[in-house]
Amino acid sequence: MIPSAMASSTETALESLHHIKSTEPPEWLVPKQELSQAVRAASKLLFSSLKPYCPKSPFDQLLTEGFDVEQIWQQIDLQSQPLLSSLRREVKKFEKHPEEISKLKDGGVGGGEKKKKVLEQIETDNVVNDDEDDDDMDMDEDDDDEEEEDEEGEEEEKERGTEEESENEGEEKGGIEDKFLKIKELQEYLEEDEAREFGLKKKKTKAESKKEEEDTEEEGDDDDEEDENEGSEDDDDEAEEEEDELGLFDGNDEEDEDDLENARYEDFFSRKKNKSSKEKAKSRDMLEEDSGSDDEQDVDKRKDGPSKHEKELDKLRSKIEEMEKANLDPKVWTMRGEVTAAQRQKNSALEVDLDFEHNVRPAPVITEEVTASLEDLIKTRISEGLFDDVQKARTSSSKAPREIKELDESKSKKALAEVYEEEFVQKTDPASALLTFSDELKKEASMLFKKLCLKLDALSHFHFTPKPVVEDMSIQTNVPALAMEEIAPMAVSDAAMLAPEEVFSGKGDIKEEAELTKAERKRRRANKKRKFKAEAAKRMGKKA
Amino acid sequence: MEIETVPSESKPESNPLPPKPKFEPLKAHEMSDGRVQFRKVSVPPHRYSPLKKYWMDIYTPVYEQMKIDIRMNLKARKVELKTRQDTPDISNLQKCADFVQAFMLGFDVPDAIALLRLDELYVESFEIKDVKTLRGEHLSRAIGRLSGKGGKTKFAIENSTKTRTVIADTKIHILGSFANIKIARDSLCSLILGSPAGKVYSKLRQVSARLAERF
Numbered sequence: 018m019i020p021s022a023m024a025s026s027t028e029t030a031l032e033s034l035h036h037i038k039s040t041e042p043p044e045w046l047v048p049k050q051e052l053s054q055a056v057r058a059a060s061k062l063l064f065s066s067l068k069p070y071c072p073k074s075p076f077d078q079l080l081t082e083g084f085d086v087e088q089i090w091q092q093i094d095l096q097s098q099p100l101l102s103s104l105r106r107e108v109k110k111f112e113k114h115p116e117e118i119s120k121l122k123d124g125g126v127g128g129g130e131k132k133k134k135v136l137e138q139i140e141t142d143n144v145v146n147d148d149e150d151d152d153d154m155d156m157d158e159d160d161d162d163e164e165e166e167d168e169e170g171e172e173e174e175k176e177r178g179t180e181e182e183s184e185n186e187g188e189e190k191g192g193i194e195d196k197f198l199k200i201k202e203l204q205e206y207l208e209e210d211e212a213r214e215f216g217l218k219k220k221k222t223k224a225e226s227k228k229e230e231e232d233t234e235e236e237g238d239d240d241d242e243e244d245e246n247e248g249s250e251d252d253d254d255e256a257e258e259e260e261d262e263l264g265l266f267d268g269n270d271e272e273d274e275d276d277l278e279n280a281r282y283e284d285f286f287s288r289k290k291n292k293s294s295k296e297k298a299k300s301r302d303m304l305e306e307d308s309g310s311d312d313e314q315d316v317d318k319r320k321d322g323p324s325k326h327e328k329e330l331d332k333l334r335s336k337i338e339e340m341e342k343a344n345l346d347p348k349v350w351t352m353r354g355e356v357t358a359a360q361r362q363k364n365s366a367l368e369v370d371l372d373f374e375h376n377v378r379p380a381p382v383i384t385e386e387v388t389a390s391l392e393d394l395i396k397t398r399i400s401e402g403l404f405d406d407v408q409k410a411r412t413s414s415s416k417a418p419r420e421i422k423e424l425d426e427s428k429s430k431k432a433l434a435e436v437y438e439e440e441f442v443q444k445t446d447p448a449s450a451l452l453t454f455s456d457e458l459k460k461e462a463s464m465l466f467k468k469l470c471l472k473l474d475a476l477s478h479f480h481f482t483p484k485p486v487v488e489d490m491s492i493q494t495n496v497p498a499l500a501m502e503e504i505a506p507m508a509v510s511d512a513a514m515l516a517p518e519e520v521f522s523g524k525g526d527i528k529e530e531a532e533l534t535k536a537e538r539k540r541r542r543a544n545k546k547r548k549f550k551a552e553a554a555k556r557m558g559k560k561a
Numbered sequence: 562m563e564i565e566t567v568p569s570e571s572k573p574e575s576n577p578l579p580p581k582p583k584f585e586p587l588k589a590h591e592m593s594d595g596r597v598q599f600r601k602v603s604v605p606p607h608r609y610s611p612l613k614k615y616w617m618d619i620y621t622p623v624y625e626q627m628k629i630d631i632r633m634n635l636k637a638r639k640v641e642l643k644t645r646q647d648t649p650d651i652s653n654l655q656k657c658a659d660f661v662q663a664f665m666l667g668f669d670v671p672d673a674i675a676l677l678r679l680d681e682l683y684v685e686s687f688e689i690k691d692v693k694t695l696r697g698e699h700l701s702r703a704i705g706r707l708s709g710k711g712g713k714t715k716f717a718i719e720n721s722t723k724t725r726t727v728i729a730d731t732k733i734h735i736l737g738s739f740a741n742i743k744i745a746r747d748s749l750c751s752l753i754l755g756s757p758a759g760k761v762y763s764k765l766r767q768v769s770a771r772l773a774e775r776f
Contacts, residue, residue, distance in 0.1 A: 424717050432675065432676040437723070
């Protein structure tokens with residue numbers, strides 16, 4: 018039951034597969050029920066046919082009834098991922114050990130039909146690829162169709178060799194590629210650019226070398242591929258160019274190295290063959306256009322153009338000339354030493370990033386935090402009573418301050434005669450030292466204070482301890498000590514109470530201003546200036 | 562007064578010289594051949610009424626202590642002084658004349674009396690224009706500077722230097738001893754020349770302190 022059913026299903030699937038192949042590409046643009054059904058059947062067939070190759074797959078067959086497109090795709094993906102990785106491993110192995118391929122080849126001879134199928138599938142794949150490209154470019158497309166085509170494409174890819182796989186790798190970098198970015202297009206552009214720079218001959222030689230590499234590779238890999246190369250020139254050229262695209266990434270080093278080694282007759286005189294093959298290739302491929310144009314350019318340059326070496330020399334020469342010219346010209350203002358504003362252009366200093374020392378501290382940025390911190394500090398200081406007041410430096414006086422003679426600004430109550438009389442009396446009779454003006458005031462003050470104290474003491478019933486008498490100012494008249502003690506001195510002694518330095522503290526000959534000579538006046542002024550300068554210097558030293 | 566001739570003959574070695582004659586000092590009256598000495602002091606019109614007011618204060622010491630005759634010649638507007646017979650010293654007349662002159666300059670009588678009592682007192686007069694030529698407002702300001710507010714600068718100078726000053730418009734008279742006059746004069750001159758009163762005070766203070774310490 019089941020095998021017959023299976024057989025019938027496979028038949029229908031094959032039918033549907035053929036149906037798909039035969040449909041024109043535009044028909045895929047419009048969603049059609051029958052087409053989707055056919056595709057589903059075909060996918061099922063493919064899935065089951067691949068089943069034996071992947072042991073890890075959980076599904077025995079592709080479940081399509083009642084399943085979403087997404088789900089179908091997931092199933093296929095589940096199967097294909099490990100399969101692809103295993104295939105890649107196999108290919109790498111074959112690369113390293115070509116002898117194993119021969120074993121496979123022997124085994125595979127029997128399956129020639131299979132190979133043919135493979136060939137067919139390659140062709141369809143190409144179609145599908147193109148379709149895919151178109152579909153990718155078109156925006157309004159049914160998701161179903163797109164994905165199913167992808168599925169198909171991917172399934173077919175598995176059965177192909179290195180060539181296609183490399184391309185598929187490019188395609189599977191689906192993460193990078195999208196509507197806007199195409200690795201293929203990028204490669205084409207790079208190729209174009211490099212061709213412009215280095216001359217197309219190189220590209221051609223490279224292409225030939227690549228072809229040879231391919232040949233060697235493919236010889237190792239697969240006989241059929243070789244056949245392909247000879248037979249289907251389309252593929253060959255495409256493959257070539259695809260290799261080119263990828264190979265260009267490797268760099269032009271190869272190019273240069275292979276240049277001389279692999280230069281052959283074909284490089285120079287096999288233009289016709291390539292041209293014709295190119296024309297045969299599909300028109301839609303952008304590559305073709307490029308390569309066509311490249312060919313023409315290449316032909317021209319081959320005969321007249323300078324060699325690469327010459328070109329490089331030219332470049333160097335031009336560079337040297339430029340540099341020499343620059344050296345001869347006057348330097349840019351930034352390269353000169355000290356430049357004033359007049360020597361450079363207006364506002365030219367704005368364009369240059371100048372760096373200079375700022376000798377001033379930058380003004381503090383007042384932010385809310387700063388003010389808050391300051392205010393807190395102030396508050397704490399006030400609460401503690403910790404003010405940084407300046408403390409007066411008390412000059413320690415060794416002796417008591419002498420009484421300062423006050424300048425009386427009121428009209429003298431004594432007549433001049435009386436003044437001189439007193440003076441005379443003082444001279445002759447030293448004991449009778451009359452009170453000075455300040456003494457009188459003090460007497461008056463003390464009298465007042467005594468009266469006040471009496472009243473206050475009466476309040477406290479005369480129970481008090483009097484304060485000790487503290488003498489803060491000592492008045493010393495320059496009167497002989499003997500005179501102070503004795504009321505009526507019989508003799509007057511020379512020993513005056515005040516020591517000579519207390520009488521007058523000064524150095525040298527005291528002269529009034531009018532008595533000074535010119536030189537002495539100058540000397541005095543110079544001394545004063547020196548003192549002032551020293552003081553000023555000390556002050557500056559303190560500040561800084 | 563008789564003039565006694567010295568004996569022309571002198572005895573030879575054997576005889577010593579005759580004793581030198583001893584003359585007593587001449588009295589004021591005997592001087593200039595017995596004629597009377599006069600002094601006349603003119604009275605400026607602004608001192609007329611103060612003279613009338615203080616006449617007795619002037620008259621008494623002159624007549625009593627100095628023993629000089631004094632009178633006021635109203636017609637001539639002069640005060641006349643004359644020696645008497647019992648005037649002890651000729652200098653009395655001069656002192657009295659100075660005393661009266663001081664009064665006429667503007668000094669008070671008690672201040673002027675110091676002239677009578679002390680020998681070494683003098684009166685020095687000078688004008689503002691002697692120090693610096695000032696005109697108009699500057700002159701007025703200089704005079705103001707000299708006196709100070711309520712006369713305090715003037716009194717400060719007087720008290721510190723033991724002098725008496727009279728500032729009569731542009732004329733300045735200073736009464737005192739020589740050194741004191743000098744100090745007072747210096748202070749006044751500096752004031753005229755424009756220094757502020759404070760500066761003058763500080764200088765005065767120094768000077769007076771030095772004066773007080775000097776013995």
